[in-house]
Amino acid sequence: MVRPLMNSHLEGVCDKEIHYLLFFSSLSTKAAIEKGLLKGVEVGEDKVLVSHLQYADDTIFFGEWNRLNTLNLRNILKCFELSSGLKVNFQKSCLYGVGVDFSDASRMARHIGCQVEGDNLHSPPIGIWNNIIAAGVAMDEIQVPFTHSFIKTIGDGGSTSFWQEHWIGSDKLCNLFPRLYRLELNQNASVKDRCCKLNDELTTSWNWSRIPSGRTYDELHRLVELFNTLECNNNNSDTWRWAFVSSGVFTVKKLTVILDEQILGQYTSPQNTFRNNLVPKKVEIFIWRALKGRLPVKIELDKRGIDLHSVRCPLCDNDLESVEHTLISCKCVEDIWCRIYKWWNVGSFVPSNISDVLGEDNPPSTTKFGGRLWQAIKWISAYLIWKNRNNLMLDLV
Known part of the structure; x- marks a missing residue:
């Protein structure tokens, strides 16, 4: 069964009108389905009927691909216009025909006066499908074979x-x-x-x-x-399995974990320099950027031809602002590091290069977990120093 999808766009809708839209579309769609005027889509093994999804000011309708079903949907939206005084902008609404020839979808769109989008089965990939395919290709290029994982x-x-x-x-x-x-x-x-x-x-x-x-x-x-x-089960319908997990069920969370491991893992040393599960992901990424010299400090911005009033450190105004100076050797942050080193009883803090301070994880005479905790404290401290620097820059603007 081929299914269309229509995205209906409203203009100038306030909160009260949105609540009215939610009530009206749910009630009218349900009544139309009960009377056989509108046919939704059955999803999953339990055959759950889906007819529409609603967002802030957009509604997506699902249904069987036939002209009567689509024209009845248009009539429901026209009734909404007449009863609410609002306007459905059909020219900004889109009709998607999944598994439908693009010319057939175009003819159907002309009947109801909306735009048409193609799909990746029978027409060149455009719109949302183009973005999905492009994302899959990008993952393939970083050695995550997403397009062949189903x-x-x-x-x-x-x-x-x-x-x-x-x-x-x-x-x-x-x-x-x-x-x-x-x-x-x-x-x-x-x-x-x-x-x-x-x-x-x-x-x-x-x-x-x-x-x-x-x-x-x-x-x-x-x-x-x-x-x-060949292995088959004649009592069940055909299904898709995701090869990256044993259960075969695709989840965005698992894909995110795989991408994080692949991307961050490319820059991981044998000592696992850029990974620490005791800190948020944004801190890991920040440390990776800092150790690679990819923070937007004034020296780096000046190298890229950005005209700045000054390239001196906004914290101490005694030296040029580099990544190493901002996070490690600035007089305003050196006292912070001295207190942290004293707190952990790991000796005196001696400003050196950024890799020696943020790259190491095991202080003398500590357990493996203690080493990771020590590393996490230094990483979070560097991250907070950078945030404080950014807040000061905003105050100076």
Whole structure:
């Protein structure tokens, strides 16, 4: 079943009107579904019916792809305009046809007077799909193979294309067996149409333009051998699994952890210099920038051709403002470091280079956890010194 998505945009809506919109759209959409005038989308194994999602001043409607369903949705929005006195800006609203030919989506959009967006199945990727694809490619480039991390798990095979989707082997079957693909009369056939495995017994059904022979027959033999690796559950529908976790369930949190480990791990020394789970992520990133000399201190800004009134330290005004001076050797912060070193009884603080102060983690005669705690205290102290410096800069503006 192909499903459209419409994003409806309101202009000049205040808080009271938003509450009215939430009440009206929920009530009217529910009534339309009960009377069969609007068909939503069933999601998940429990077949939860989803008809709309609402945000601050935007509403997204979901439903079956047919002209009557879309025109009924437009009529509901027109009723909202008449009853509320507000205006739905159809020209800024978008119609998305998932798995729909772009020309068909364009015709439907003209009927209701809104914009149209394509999808990545039948048209060049634009809009939101373009951003998703670009993000996936960017992750691939940093050695996180996101675009190939989703694997099709075959159930009854009814929703998986036999030839045009990667569901078995090393690639799509149309690429692995091009001669057979050219003989296929129905190149859009599903897995269920072509093969079924029940109690380890394989049943196949073909629809060739002619009987395979020669090299084509060899391809058919290799294809049938490939089915020996097939595992399916005819009682369930086809599903997607995320290869990065054993459960197969995609979560943004897990992806964030993977990206953090990959990005920050590229700059991690054998002593795990830039990672410490006792501090917030923003502190880890700050320390990485500091040790790489990538903080926007005045010296660095001056190197990049930014015209500044002065490149002297805003804290002490006695030296040029570099990363090392600001965080370590400035007279205004040196007393802070002396007190911290005295507090931990690790000897006297001697200003040196920034790597010696922020890079080390184990003070003399301490446990491994104590070393990480000592490192965390220094990192957070440096972060707070930098925040204080920024606050002072803002006060001087």
